[in-house]
Amino acid sequence: MWVTIFATAMGFLETSVVVYLRALLYPHGFTFPFVSIPPTLAVTEILREAATMIMLLGAAVLAGRNATTRFAWFLYAFAIWDIFYYVFLKLLLNWPESWMTWDILFLIPLAWIGPVISPVIISITMIIFAAMIIHFDAHHAHKTNIKLNFKELTLLVAGSVILIVAFTWDYGAFILEHYRLSAVFAVPSADLMALSFQYIPRTFNWILFWLAEIIILGGIGMFWKRMKKVLSTK
Numbered sequence: 001m002w003v004t005i006f007a008t009a010m011g012f013l014e015t016s017v018v019v020y021l022r023a024l025l026y027p028h029g030f031t032f033p034f035v036s037i038p039p040t041l042a043v044t045e046i047l048r049e050a051a052t053m054i055m056l057l058g059a060a061v062l063a064g065r066n067a068t069t070r071f072a073w074f075l076y077a078f079a080i081w082d083i084f085y086y087v088f089l090k091l092l093l094n095w096p097e098s099w100m101t102w103d104i105l106f107l108i109p110l111a112w113i114g115p116v117i118s119p120v121i122i123s124i125t126m127i128i129f130a131a132m133i134i135h136f137d138a139h140h141a142h143k144t145n146i147k148l149n150f151k152e153l154t155l156l157v158a159g160s161v162i163l164i165v166a167f168t169w170d171y172g173a174f175i176l177e178h179y180r181l182s183a184v185f186a187v188p189s190a191d192l193m194a195l196s197f198q199y200i201p202r203t204f205n206w207i208l209f210w211l212a213e214i215i216i217l218g219g220i221g222m223f224w225k226r227m228k229k230v231l232s233t234k
Contacts, residue, residue, distance in 0.1 A: 003063050007077040010055065011084030017048065018085075019092055030095065032102065032200045042193065046107050056081060065137075068147045072133035079123035079130070086116060102201045105167060110175075112167035113201050118209060122163065125213065129220045140231050148223060155219030159212045166208035174199050 025035050056077045063077075064070030089095050096103065096116045105112035105119055137146045148156070178195055179187055 003059060003073055003077055004080055006059050007056070007080035008084045010052065010077075010081045012088050014052065014081065014085045015088035015092060018089065021045075022093070034197050034199065036197050039193070042107075049106060049108055052081075066147075068133060069137050072130040072137075075126040076130035076134070079126040082119055082123045086120065110168055111171045111196065111199075112164070113171050114167050114204050114209075118167070118204065121213065125216060125220075129223075132220070132224060136227050136231075140227075146227070148219075149226070152219045152223045152226075155215050155222065159214075159216035159219065162208055162212035162215065166205045166212060169205040169208065170202055171196075171199060174202075 022030050025037060057074055059077050060070045060072075060074035063073040086096065095101070099117035099120075100115045102113060103116050103119075105114055133146065140146065175184065175192070175195065184192075
């Protein structure tokens with residue numbers, strides 16, 4: 001209950017920051033391309049995102065009793081935070097207009113862009129997986145050690161990496177239209193920031209997104225099947 005309350009409150013905190021930023025930067029409503037912002041504000045926003053992850057991780061560490069359950073509680077807290085972020089935005093700003101409205105999801109290590117429905121789908125997947133781990137640990141930890149094996153972890157990591165590629169695909173392609181990959185890291189950050197102010201989302205890579213989701217669900221399914229088999233024999 002307290003993890004849920006904490007993550008929901010974090011969702012409102014995230015929403016309030018966005019409300020303030022949009023009042024300052026997008027007084028007529030948020031839309032692409034990005035407006036020009038001071039470098040200090042951009043750096044602060046990136047650090048705030050990192051701080052949010054640390055806070056959610058801290059709650060998970062306190063709630064879990066071992067590495068596996070702490071991982072599960074982090075997934076759960078992250079998903080609740082993300083979902084309620086959109087719930088509160090809808091209540092306060094009547095935004096997003098639809099499930100397919102484009103949004104900026106993260107800025108680390110570069111801009112993650114996607115329709116609102118995409119992070120919600122991922123959040124629901126995370127809640128299901130977290131609930132599965134927490135359930136097995138709560139009811140069957142006395143029978144066996146509840147943890148992910150190498151194959152399951154490999155599928156989850158591979159799916160997550162593909163997800164990151166899917167979310168950064170369109171923005172990355174936009175950058176590479178102006179700079180060669182070998183030269184991107186040598187470009188001054190001020191030039192990249194100036195270029196980002198011209199970016200307007202064009203297409204979301206649904207093929208990579210659903211491939212990643214299938215791989216992740218495959219890992220979750222393998223974990224569920226293995227745990228049911230192990231528990232049925234004990």
